[in-house]
Every structure is written in structure tokens, then in C-alpha cells.
Amino acid sequence: MNRQQLTYLRVVALIMAGLVASLTIGNLFTIATKGISVTLPSEEEIQWSIDPLQKEILFRTSFSVRNQGAYDIRDIDITAQLVKNDKTRLFSYEKQDLVVLRGTNTTFDLLIPIDLDTISFVDWFSLIYKNTTLQLLLDIDALYMYGLVEFTANEAIDIPWSQPPLNISDNGTIQAGIQGLCTIFNITENNSIMSISDVFSLLSIPELYYSSGNGFVFNLTITSYSETLKNITCQIITPLLIVNGSFEFTASFLVGFEENTPVFRIQEVGIEYVA
């Protein structure tokens, strides 16, 4: 190697060193001083609604990215998973290749529909009648500075969930009936010993009939079994969209007192597929 070639090498080395130094001072300080920031939704900002006609639960939320850095943020990939408190996955959702240009604040709206036909019947049923806390597991990846720097975030956001039938109607009678039914299911599932207050709350359940028009039926019938016992029968018919048919769930309970002792007895429980 001669002096001329050495000079060329020196120039290249100096340019590269200058480039790295400017990237360090200019961009990493931008990141450190929060010139780039991401605002994820809080649990209050995640809303959901149920559409019995479409058999769909729709989650609505948004997150925003503020990019005051020198380069665009590219290849933003979002993976979201909704899981129950026992970590059962209800659905997963992916959005890829989002871009936030430099000098901009961008808000991404996330509309996440969950087709109730795609989750298991047990999960569906548990969502319908139980108050619980769901978790939204968010996984965000993004590239900055020509891919030299990568951002990652893994967060779990709690979403309080109340049983959707309570939102079906504003009618107090219907809500009380559904609430009572939810109590029945909870008692059945937990196998807990009935308390007097449970019995009184079940005895106060009103009869109700609800039909959404697409075949979804919710029917609660109450008859006297004896002077102190009532027979509560619940029938839920859930139409299926993929195949021509429906699930019919029927449950019958005896509720009341026998010899001054609270009674809760399951008479009949069955799920039937009707073509």
C-alpha cells in the first residue's frame, strides 16, 4: 500500500467515524430525551361492545407514536392477544408494517372484532355469564435509524369484563333476571354452598324472554315446585353462522328452603346441537 491509498483509507475511516459520532449524539439523545415516545392505551381507554346480531365482540382502542427524531420509524409490528385470567387465549391479532414519519404524531386506531364462532363454546359461555378480568397482551416491534436501532415493548393490560347480557337491555327486570342467572352459573361452577342471601336473590329472579331476531333466544321460566321451592328453567339458543344449526342450552334448578335449610339443586343440564 502506498501513501495515496493510505490517504483514501484515512478519509473513509474519518467519514465513518464522523457518521457514527453524529448518529450517537443526534439520535440516541433524541431517544433519551423522549423525542420519540409511544402512548399505549390505559385500561379505561379500551372499550368493547357486543353485537348479538353479528355474533361479534368489538374491541376499540388506540395508541399513538410521537416521532420528533431525525428518521422515520418503520416496520412497526403489533401483535395483540386477548387471554382470560386462566391464560386461555381467546384470540390473537396482528398488524404489520406501520410507519410513523419523522416530525409527526400518529395515532393508530385498533378495531379488533372477535367472531364468537371462532372461540370455543365453553369460552363463549364463560364470557357471557361471568364477570372477569381479561388481559390484552401487546407486543410491539419497530425499527429506527435504518434498522440499526430496534424498539420492543411487551405489555399486559388488564381489561375489566362484565357479562355482556347485562348490556343487552336497559330494562331493570331483564337485568335482574340475567344477574340471577349468572349467580346460578357461578354457584354451579364453583360448587359452593348456598347461603340464605343467595337463595333470596334467586327467588327474586323475574321471568324473562329475550330474542335478538337472528335466532338468539334467552328464556327464563320460573314455576312453583312446592310451597317453599321454585323451579327455575333457563334456555339459551345460540345460532351458528358457519353451519346451519344452533346450540340449545337448557338448565333447570330447584331453589328455595326445605326444613329451614337453603336448597339449590340442579335438576337438569344439557347442551344440544340442533341442525
Next chain:
Amino acid sequence: MSLRKHYVSAKAWLTFCFYFLIPLCSLLLILHEYPELPSDRIYTRIYWVIPTALVIVLLAQLGSYYKKGETKRFVLNIGFTIMTIIWMFGLLGGGLVMTTFWNEYEFSIHMDKYVLLIISVAALNVLYYTFEWRVYRKENSSFLPPEKKKGRTVVD
């Protein structure tokens, strides 16, 4: 050793500005302008920049005492390059992953590719200093060991 030893070299001045003065002023500015940022992180970087940058400046100045091709200059230049990597690594937080909080949520900034670029540039500088040492050493026979000098005379 050259006669320039009594003066502060241009390289040492530039090194002082780019590795000490500008980063230190930037860090102090951040500390002053963004009080919401965790100050301990900034102080950690300041305490890192001051000693490492001074060592880099010292190495740059010592290197200027020797002519191109001298082994001591070559060794000092290699030390200079290694110290700049250490300096930058500390400025980045001392790791490949920097963790930061945005609105109570934790974000990780992965800089492995960026660090790889820094190492590549350092390697390029080491390559340059090696070639510089070899080229100038050949051209100036006074830097060669006695037996090599003798051999060179025979060839000439």
C-alpha cells in the same frame, strides 16, 4: 520524538472538543432542559464521559509526540481507538439494550446492530493505523531494528 511535543496537537484539540466538551455540554443541557428524565442516568454518563474522554485526549496528545511509523505512535493510536469504543459503549448505557419508560410502560431499545457498526468503524481505524505504521516504517529506515536496517542497506 518530534519537536512538536511542546504544543497541544490539533488531534488532541479535536478530540477534546468531540469527546469531552460537546458530549458534556449536551448531557448538562439534557439534565437542565428535561428535569423529568431520571437524573441518575445522566449523571452516570457524565461520570463516565469525563475520565474516559480525558484518557482519549491524553492518548491523542501522546501519539502526536511520535512520527508516523514509530511503534509507540502505533500502539498509542490502537489504544486511542479502543478507548473510543469504551467511551461510546459507556455513553450508550453500557449494554446492548437500553430500557426506558414511556407512560409507565417499559420499552427496550436494542442497539446490537448499532454497536456492530461502531465496532466495524473501530476495526477500520485499526486497519488504517496498522497500514500507516507499516508504510511509514518501511519508508523511514531509522525506525527499523538494527539487523533489518543492515539488510536494507545491502539491498540498496
